[in-house]
Amino acid sequence: MLSAPPRIVRVEGFELSTKLSETVGNSRQMFNRRDALLLRVTSDSGRSGWGESWAYPSAASALAQDHFASVLLGRDATTPRASWHAMAGRLGYDRRGISTMTLGGLDVALWDLAGLIADRPVHALLGGALRDRVPAYVSGPFMKPGADPYRDFDADIDGYLSAGFRAIKVRMGTDPSKDGATAERIRKRIGDAMPFMVDLNEGFSVEGARAIAARLAEHDLVWLEEPISHDDLPGYQRLAAGFPTALAGGEALFGLRAFRDYLAAGVFDFIPPDLGLCGGLSEAMRIAALCDAFEVAVVPHVWGSIVNFQASLHFAACLPERRGRLRWPLFEYDPSENPLRTTFGDHPLDRDGAVAVPDAPGLGLDLTPERLSPFVTRHWAVD
Secondary structure (H helix, E strand, O other), X not given: OOOOOOEEEEEEEEEEEEEEEEEEEOXXXXXXXXEEEEEEEEEOOOOEEEEEEOOOHHHHHHHHHHHHHHHHOOXXXXXXXXXXXXXXXXXXXXXXXXXXXXXXXXXXXXXXXHHHHHOOXXXXXXXXXXOOEEEEEEEOOOEOOOOOOOOOHHHHHHHHHHHOOOOEEEEOOOOHHHHHHHHHHHHHHHOOOOOEEEEOOOOOOHHHHHHHHHHXXXXXXXXXXXXXXXXXXXXXXXXXXXXXXOEEOOOOOOOHHHHHHHHHHOOOOEEOOOHHHHOHHHHHHHHHHHHHHOOOEEOOOOOOOHHHHHHHHHHHHOOOOEEOOOEEOOXXXXXXXXXXXXXXXXXXXXXXXXXXXXXXXXXXXXXXXXXXXXXXXXXXXXX
C-alpha cells in the first residue's frame, strides 16, 4: 500500500530590506534599498521550500498571509501545479496584478519543496534541463542621480569586461542627444562584436522612444527594452511599425493572458518574464510555450534575491534554444550591490561568460531563518 504523501503544514513570510551604499536607478526612479518578500512553505516531512515576490513586498505579504496561505494548508506537497491551480481559483478581480505576483512567489516555493522531497533539482521536475550552464549578459550599469547620470559607466563597464561578461544591457533615458553620445562611447569601449542592449524602463512617450531609438540605431543594438509603459499595447503597436530596433518587453506583465495579448499583437521580438511577477514557475513554463508557438525568444528577467536568481537559472535551463543573432536564452545577471543575493550564494562566470545551473535538490538554496535574520523587517506564519 502506498504511503500518504507529505502535506503542507505551514506557510511563512519574511519581509527583507537592506540599505545600499549609494543611490542608483533608471530613467524613472532612483533607489537606495533592496527589498523582497521571501515565502517559505513547509511540509510534515520537515522539508521547507522557498519562493520570492520582490515587488511591493508588504502588500504581497498581506495577500499571501490572508488570501493564499490557507488554500495551501493540508495540500499534497509533491504536486505544485495542482496547488497553483487551487490558488489561481482565488484570483478573482485581480488577475493581472499583485495577486498573480504573490501567487507566483508561493508557486516557486512549492516547486522548491517538491524538489527537496523528491531529492531532485527543480529543472528535472520541470521536464529536464537542456543545458547545465546559461550564457549571461550583464544587466548594468545603472544611472546615478545628478547632472551626469552616466558618470560611472566607463569604470563599471571595464569591471564587467574584466569579470568575463560577453554581452551587456545598460540603463538609459535622458534625452536623445545625450543617450546617443553615451551609446557611442559604450560601443567604442566594448568593441563592435559585443552584443549591446538598452533598457529605457518605461520612461518615455512613443515620440520620445522613436527619437532615442533613431540615435541608438547606428550602434547595432540587439534590442531596446520597454521604452514606453508596459501596459500601453496601442503605443507598442505604433512603435513596432517601422521601428529601427528590435523591441523587448514583458517583465511587468502578469499571467499568461497578458503575454498572449502582446504576442498576438506582434510587438515584441524578445519576451523577458520574471518569475517573481508573472505567476511563478508554473505560469512561466506556459508563457514560454506560448512564446515558442509565436517564435519569440524568452530571455528571463532576473531581479530580487538569491531565490529569484536561482529559480530563474532552473527556468532558463529548461527553455528550448532559439537561434537568431545570438543563441537564446541568455541569463540576465545583475552584478550591482545586492546583499540579498550575494550573502547567500556565489555565482561566478565560467571562461565562456556563462553561469552554472544548480544541480542540488530543489532550487539548490542554503537558506534558514537564522541566516536571513539581519535583513528581516517582519515575519509571519500561518499553520
